Amino acid sequence: MITRNMKHKIMSVNPLLLLTFLVGLSNSPVISATSRWLYSKQRTLKEHKKAFVPPRYATTDHRSFSHVDKFSGSTVFRFTDKMSSVKLAAVTDPKNRGVGSSSTPGVTSPPRSAAQLVREGMYSFRSGDVVGSVEAFDRAESVDASVTPFLWQRGISYYYKDMFQEGSEQFRTDVKVNPLDVEEIVWDIACLARLERVGERSSLGNFRSMMMALPPGKKDRRKIMSVVYSLFRGENGVREWDLANAGASSGAGSANEFYSLFYLGLYNESVVGDLTKASYYMRAAAASKYSNGPGGAGDYMTSVAKVHCDLRGWI
Numbered sequence: 001m002i003t004r005n006m007k008h009k010i011m012s013v014n015p016l017l018l019l020t021f022l023v024g025l026s027n028s029p030v031i032s033a034t035s036r037w038l039y040s041k042q043r044t045l046k047e048h049k050k051a052f053v054p055p056r057y058a059t060t061d062h063r064s065f066s067h068v069d070k071f072s073g074s075t076v077f078r079f080t081d082k083m084s085s086v087k088l089a090a091v092t093d094p095k096n097r098g099v100g101s102s103s104t105p106g107v108t109s110p111p112r113s114a115a116q117l118v119r120e121g122m123y124s125f126r127s128g129d130v131v132g133s134v135e136a137f138d139r140a141e142s143v144d145a146s147v148t149p150f151l152w153q154r155g156i157s158y159y160y161k162d163m164f165q166e167g168s169e170q171f172r173t174d175v176k177v178n179p180l181d182v183e184e185i186v187w188d189i190a191c192l193a194r195l196e197r198v199g200e201r202s203s204l205g206n207f208r209s210m211m212m213a214l215p216p217g218k219k220d221r222r223k224i225m226s227v228v229y230s231l232f233r234g235e236n237g238v239r240e241w242d243l244a245n246a247g248a249s250s251g252a253g254s255a256n257e258f259y260s261l262f263y264l265g266l267y268n269e270s271v272v273g274d275l276t277k278a279s280y281y282m283r284a285a286a287a288s289k290y291s292n293g294p295g296g297a298g299d300y301m302t303s304v305a306k307v308h309c310d311l312r313g314w315i
Helices: 004-012 015-026 029-051 114-126 130-143 145-150 152-160 164-177 182-197 223-233 240-248 255-272 275-286 300-312
Strands: none
Touching (some): 114 130, 114 300, 145 164, 152 164, 152 300, 164 182, 223 240, 223 255, 255 275, 255 300
16 A cells, blocks of 8 residues: 555656656566557457447337427426326337237236337337327227327327327317417317318318317417417418428528428318428428437427328328
8 A cells, every 4th residue: 555655755756767767667578568468458348349239129219209398308298187297218119128018928017007008109100000009099098098188199190090080189188288289279270171171071161160279368389380370270361481481590400490391291281282282391391400310309290290201102
């Protein structure tokens, strides 16, 4: 052990003499051989680390399951009785983990929670399995009925299954607990417009007479969504150009740019019925920097844009 006196003596050694001693020591055959051996071991360890690729089941992909509150960046999932925000831990691919199943014959896994089933539904949708996503969301509801007004993901899946009546009902249920979310209102308008186009609401009058609205004097905290809201409701003289300009002015790769392109695509498909323009805008949204960059990695809506293009054959 080095004592305080020894440290003092070492510190008091002439630096030039100490340097001369170290240089002489480095030329020692024993020291040189030892150094070469340690260096070779270090290189071998680094090469092994580079060559090692962890198995897929050991990875964590938060993008498959977490819901990121748009524009705030916070990862939350809300569906409790008191509407409290509960953070969902990132989990791995359920198909690799065997969520809710057991690979051991004769062993029964514990029943899956509503949260697990919702994550499974989100993963299924991201994978393009819309039918499977609805089934998972339905099972989540059967496990815990309190999640029903928070299953906005199921409403989106209903839209892509052409179950527009069910989609409208889901979004209207959502608005009862979240009246300031413009996207619930916009998706409901999209469902109503599609219902009218296929003739299922012809006896109930124009879909615009059934549109929901924000409470008087209230608005969505996201500026871009105020423009989206006015466009879908046909208010304030807002046109497509206004929404496109609002997104472009935010800069390439921004969330606003993505959302302007996405909802221009949805608007033209559902309300206008112009599939050419809808294809142009939705493909641009799916290919945007935000959709394919780190900023939009955990945003469920970027997956919706890509699934939309895939289902329509717009890739």
